[in-house]
Amino acid sequence: MGDFGPLLDGFATALQPTYLLYALIGVTLGTAVGVLPGIGPAMTVALLLPLTYTLEPTAAFIMFAGIYYGGMYGGSTTSILLNTPGESASIITALDGNAMAKAGRGAAALATAAIGSFVAGTIGTILLTVLAPSIADLAVQLGPADYVALMVVAFLTVSAMLGSSPSRGLASLGIGLFLGLIGTDTLTGQQRFTFGAPALADGIEVVVVAVGVFAVGEALYVASRMRHGAIPLVPITGRWMTRDDLRRSWKPWFRGTAVGFPVGTIPAGGADVATFLSYSVERRLSRRKHEFGKGAIEGVAGPEAANNAAAAGVLVPLLTLGLPTSATAAIIIAAFQSYGIRPGPLLFQNEAPLVWALIASLYVGNVLLLVLNLPLVGIWVKLLQIPRPYLYAGILTFAALGSYSIGASTTDLVMLFALGLIGWAMRVFGFPIAPAVIGLILGPIAEEQLRRTLAISQGDPVALVDSPFAIAAYASIIVLMTLGLVIKRRARTEAELTAQAATPAREPSVGSG
Amino acid sequence: MSSREPATGRPPTTDAPSRGWSWAEAALPAALVALGVFTIIEAGKIVVPGSSNTVGPQAFPYAVGFLLVGTGAAVLVGISRGIHGRAEEGEDVDITLGTDWITVAKLTGSFFALVVLVDRIGWLLASALFFAGAAWSLGARPWWRPIAIGLVLGLVTQVVFTYWLSVYLPPGPFEGVPFLDG
Numbered sequence: 001m002g003d004f005g006p007l008l009d010g011f012a013t014a015l016q017p018t019y020l021l022y023a024l025i026g027v028t029l030g031t032a033v034g035v036l037p038g039i040g041p042a043m044t045v046a047l048l049l050p051l052t053y054t055l056e057p058t059a060a061f062i063m064f065a066g067i068y069y070g071g072m073y074g075g076s077t078t079s080i081l082l083n084t085p086g087e088s089a090s091i092i093t094a095l096d097g098n099a100m101a102k103a104g105r106g107a108a109a110l111a112t113a114a115i116g117s118f119v120a121g122t123i124g125t126i127l128l129t130v131l132a133p134s135i136a137d138l139a140v141q142l143g144p145a146d147y148v149a150l151m152v153v154a155f156l157t158v159s160a161m162l163g164s165s166p167s168r169g170l171a172s173l174g175i176g177l178f179l180g181l182i183g184t185d186t187l188t189g190q191q192r193f194t195f196g197a198p199a200l201a202d203g204i205e206v207v208v209v210a211v212g213v214f215a216v217g218e219a220l221y222v223a224s225r226m227r228h229g230a231i232p233l234v235p236i237t238g239r240w241m242t243r244d245d246l247r248r249s250w251k252p253w254f255r256g257t258a259v260g261f262p263v264g265t266i267p268a269g270g271a272d273v274a275t276f277l278s279y280s281v282e283r284r285l286s287r288r289k290h291e292f293g294k295g296a297i298e299g300v301a302g303p304e305a306a307n308n309a310a311a312a313g314v315l316v317p318l319l320t321l322g323l324p325t326s327a328t329a330a331i332i333i334a335a336f337q338s339y340g341i342r343p344g345p346l347l348f349q350n351e352a353p354l355v356w357a358l359i360a361s362l363y364v365g366n367v368l369l370l371v372l373n374l375p376l377v378g379i380w381v382k383l384l385q386i387p388r389p390y391l392y393a394g395i396l397t398f399a400a401l402g403s404y405s406i407g408a409s410t411t412d413l414v415m416l417f418a419l420g421l422i423g424w425a426m427r428v429f430g431f432p433i434a435p436a437v438i439g440l441i442l443g444p445i446a447e448e449q450l451r452r453t454l455a456i457s458q459g460d461p462v463a464l465v466d467s468p469f470a471i472a473a474y475a476s477i478i479v480l481m482t483l484g485l486v487i488k489r490r491a492r493t494e495a496e497l498t499a500q501a502a503t504p505a506r507e508p509s510v511g512s513g
Numbered sequence: 514m515s516s517r518e519p520a521t522g523r524p525p526t527t528d529a530p531s532r533g534w535s536w537a538e539a540a541l542p543a544a545l546v547a548l549g550v551f552t553i554i555e556a557g558k559i560v561v562p563g564s565s566n567t568v569g570p571q572a573f574p575y576a577v578g579f580l581l582v583g584t585g586a587a588v589l590v591g592i593s594r595g596i597h598g599r600a601e602e603g604e605d606v607d608i609t610l611g612t613d614w615i616t617v618a619k620l621t622g623s624f625f626a627l628v629v630l631v632d633r634i635g636w637l638l639a640s641a642l643f644f645a646g647a648a649w650s651l652g653a654r655p656w657w658r659p660i661a662i663g664l665v666l667g668l669v670t671q672v673v674f675t676y677w678l679s680v681y682l683p684p685g686p687f688e689g690v691p692f693l694d695g
Contacts, residue, residue, distance in 0.1 A: 037604030054678045082604055091602075167591060168598060171545055171584035177577045178552060185570040190560050192570060193552075222603065223651055224617050225610040388605055389651035390662065396620070397644045397663075400627060401670055404636070405680045413628045417621075425541050428612070430598025447573040454568045 007129060010356030014364050019062050023361050026063035027368045030070020035078050035380045038218055039395060041071030042327040046210035047402045052338045058354055062361040064332055069121060069365045072311045073373050076113035076304050077380050080106060083232035092275040096292065096299030101234040103295050111241045112249045112297055113304040114373040120257040120305035121366040124312025127261055129359055135320040139345035144452040145464050149473035150323055151446040157267040157480050158325065159435040168431045176439025179209055187451060199411050206334040208403045209440055212416045213433055215399035217423020219392045226388060233384055249301040252282050256305030264313020266480060267325040271310040278306035319343055319355060327434035330441045534593060542588035549581030619650035635685015641667035
């Protein structure tokens with residue numbers, strides 16, 4: 001820390017008109033995508049991966065950074081205004097946010113979410129700026145065995161935390177690892193699981209897998225059990241922010257940031273756990289516990305800040321260690337790989353201008369997002385009203401476009417659909433998707449590091465646990481998993497209790513069709 | 514909006530052990546066990562060249578195979594004990610509904626029409642038909658509206674990809690037409 005020269009250079013790059021335009025496109029796309037139900041940032045970055053074949057890396061990563069942060073902002077709008085149970089990361093915001101909207105304080109809920117996201121995103125990015133270079137300096141000293149340990153940590157914690165049971169998460173990881181095996185072994189040149197098909201010799205394209213399980217899988221899942229009838233949208237009413245709202249919001253913003261950022265940096269299930277945790281902290285500290293679940297502004301401000309701080313936290317291990325702790329991060333790694341860049345400790349040395357431009361664009365993106373989200377929220381609400389048949393037909397069309405444009409091959413399209421069917425089945429039976437994507441992208445890297453370790457030690461497996469760092473990493477698995485599962489269970493029960501207490505205020509229009 | 518019911522959209526917190534064995538739910542973990550066994554068998558067939566005392570291309574596939582068998586079996590055991598997976602929630606999903614197979618079949622049909630047609634009639638027209646088919650399957654009416662929107666979408670994507678990004682998409686009948694044929 002201390003040397004802000006590279007960051008200023010980064011700003012000089014990120015503030016060039018062309019790159020500002022890419023940042024604007026990124027945050028706009030990201031917000032749109034965050035607002036639209038059914039599309040997440042992981043899917044969007046996956047759909048846009050083919051752009052990396054024509055776009056130069058700086059432009060591409062500035063855009064991806066915008067999508068990444070934008071997706072986090074947009075999600076809150078949906079959960080506040082849409083009166084249906086949503087995806088897990090936004091359930092918490094929905095609890096009090098939706099109650100506020102119904103009580104005529106929708107504008108205040110949106111404002112506290114947007115400003116909280118801005119505060120948390122900015123502080124998170126500052127922490128990233130300060131921490132990442134020093135962590136990268138330390139990480140340079142890590143050997144292959146240490147990387148194996150880190151990846152085992154990521155595999156196990158991510159799989160065990162997500163989904164309805166640890167065995168399902170690990171099974172999902174197994175699916176991803178298997179898909180990652182397909183292709184030519186990098187170290188010996190042997191073909192594995194290619195079934196003699198030349199199309200598989202280079203492996204299955206990451207885009208096809210990611211878009212297949214995320215986009216096609218999601219669209220098929222929604223199609224098979226679509227919520228019919230009118231879209232239950234709550235209109236935005238009330239004042240943006242009163243003095244009282246601000247007084248009640250600012251502490252939760254900072255507390256949410258403090259909770260979210262560390263949770264993001266460790267592989268503990270990502271933003272999901274961070275929001276649960278922040279909600280339970282706010283509830284415990286509040287003097288008006290009875291208001292929670294019925295429209296307490298703290299219950300929106302805290303979790304939304306935590307959500308965005310966690311998003312910034314995820315970037316720390318991603319940029320310094322090449323370790324993705326969420327599905328979106330895994331796909332961003334794939335984007336780096338398609339430029340022949342490997343994220344890791346050397347990134348700050350070898351690709352300094354690119355990394356610092358990316359980090360600078362996160363600051364820029366945050367400001368753009370605040371502007372895009374507060375005054376222009378009306379436009380995003382229009383997006384929520386897109387009739388669902390067109391929305392999901394559009395998702396499918398873009399999924400097909402993303403896969404087909406890689407090489408104009410219909411084999412990719414067939415594979416896309418097959419993977420979509422797998423993604424559909426996984427959703428129906430409660431298998432989380434993220435471990436599969438992380439397994440697919442991290443699996444080949446983990447195998448290479450594992451074999452490198454054992455080649456150096458001439459086959460002696462003791463080498464895997466021969467460094468203090470590796471031992472600490474394996475030990476941390478036990479701590480992380482017990483801690484994470486306890487937190488998750490407790491937060492979930494608490495949230496469900498709050499939800500039950502609040503049911504009279506929250507009546508989804510089910511059974512109307 | 515006619516009926517007012519409590520929030521049935523949310524499943525019970527604990528993994529409800531009430532439902533018994535479900536063949537449909539068992540199919541996926543059973544397939545995973547089969548995939549794992551297949552992986553283990555195939556891993557044994559991978560040619561290991563040269564040096565023997567280090568880890569070759571077989572070890573990791575073996576590990577993945579055992580992981581698949583183990584986790585698939587664990588999920589199966591769980592289901593037999595009444596521990597069921599929780600369907601994923603989403604804004605547009607009503608998890609209280611059963612699977613609508615007819616819609617899925619229509620979507621599958623649209624998709625394979627795209628696969629067959631895209632190299633013959635080009636991306637613009639094939640994707641327009643695909644979009645229209647998918648939107649219609651999902652309930653968009655009247656029939657001409659999805660077609661019109663699909664044509665616009667096909668035109669825009671064709672122009673953006675071939676002209677602006679110089680990524681090849683088959684032009685179909687528009688071969689040689691400016692903006693549509695890279």
